[in-house]
Amino acid sequence: MKSPFLITVRLFAILATPALLPEQLPAQYLSHQGFISFQEPEGGFKPLFASLSVDGVPVRGTGAPQVSQLFSDTTFANIPNGTTIQKMKDSSGREIWNYPLGAEVAHKIEFKDLSHTLFELRILRKITETQWDFASYSPNTTRLQEATLSRNHYMGNIPFTITLQISDHISSRLDLRRISLTSCKNCHFSNSQASYQYPTVSEAGPCGFTPGNENGIRSWIDTYQAKFGHSPFSNL
Numbered sequence: 001m002k003s004p005f006l007i008t009v010r011l012f013a014i015l016a017t018p019a020l021l022p023e024q025l026p027a028q029y030l031s032h033q034g035f036i037s038f039q040e041p042e043g044g045f046k047p048l049f050a051s052l053s054v055d056g057v058p059v060r061g062t063g064a065p066q067v068s069q070l071f072s073d074t075t076f077a078n079i080p081n082g083t084t085i086q087k088m089k090d091s092s093g094r095e096i097w098n099y100p101l102g103a104e105v106a107h108k109i110e111f112k113d114l115s116h117t118l119f120e121l122r123i124l125r126k127i128t129e130t131q132w133d134f135a136s137y138s139p140n141t142t143r144l145q146e147a148t149l150s151r152n153h154y155m156g157n158i159p160f161t162i163t164l165q166i167s168d169h170i171s172s173r174l175d176l177r178r179i180s181l182t183s184c185k186n187c188h189f190s191n192s193q194a195s196y197q198y199p200t201v202s203e204a205g206p207c208g209f210t211p212g213n214e215n216g217i218r219s220w221i222d223t224y225q226a227k228f229g230h231s232p233f234s235n236l
């Protein structure tokens with residue numbers, strides 16, 4: 001007969017394992033969960049789209065002025081209540097962050113139109129000791145107050161067209177292609193300044209919310225401390 005103790009431990013492990021990111025999220029997910037924003041490291045490149053045309057004219061390069069005129073993006077992180085990020089050293093003495101299960105980071109991409117229409121919300125959730133679930137969501141309507149965000153499952157770089165009201169008198173038509181969902185982990189694995197944290201591509205996680213981005217994360221830490229009265233980090 002199995003011991004009730006073992007059964008309890010197993011049941012607890014199942015209940016305590018964070019679920020995959022869901023198919024639907026409320027539009028106000030980040031504020032409801034208490035996500036705090038942080039700044040990306042200097043010089044990082046996170047793709048907003050695979051291609052873009054504005055009023056029929058192709059825009060070349062993410063550094064083109066139209067991109068910063070039309071898009072704004074912000075990154076966020078959240079750890080479950082009562083958890084901390086454990087700072088450790090690897091065998092070469094480099095700092096490693098052992099994120100708690102259920103930790104989430106987010107990348108919110110909005111248009112700079114009059115109503116700040118949401119383009120995409122990308123989220124990573126730590127679901128096991130070695131795996132992060134990578135998801136991209138987009139709203140089912142441009143009226144954000146009523147919107148639900150649906151998890152994307154498209155293949156390749158699907159097209160998306162939207163007409164934005166930029167000001168009272170100016171509107172622009174954007175023809176975009178979304179980035180491929182199969183590109184996420186590969187890129188985070190090869191582009192993170194702390195990619196040494198991830199032994200293999202399938203273990204890849206946050207790209208900018210990592211050791212080495214002290215400046216970008218300082219205000220995240222300050223806000224966290226002010227809110228909870230203790231540091232979000234602990235040492236092993």
Ligand code: HEC
Nearest residue numbers: 040044045046105106107122135183184187206207208209
């Ligand atoms: C071409 C490379 C690339 C691809 C593809 C990519 N990302 Fe990123 N992503 C980055 C970089 C680089 C950052 C860090 C920010 C910076 O340096 O500007 C980042 C940041 C993020 C963040 C903010 C938190 C953090 O530190 O990681 C999230 C969330 C995120 N990406 C999700 C995704 C998802 C989901 C996909 C796939 C749909 C994806 N990314 C595809 C390069 C990429």
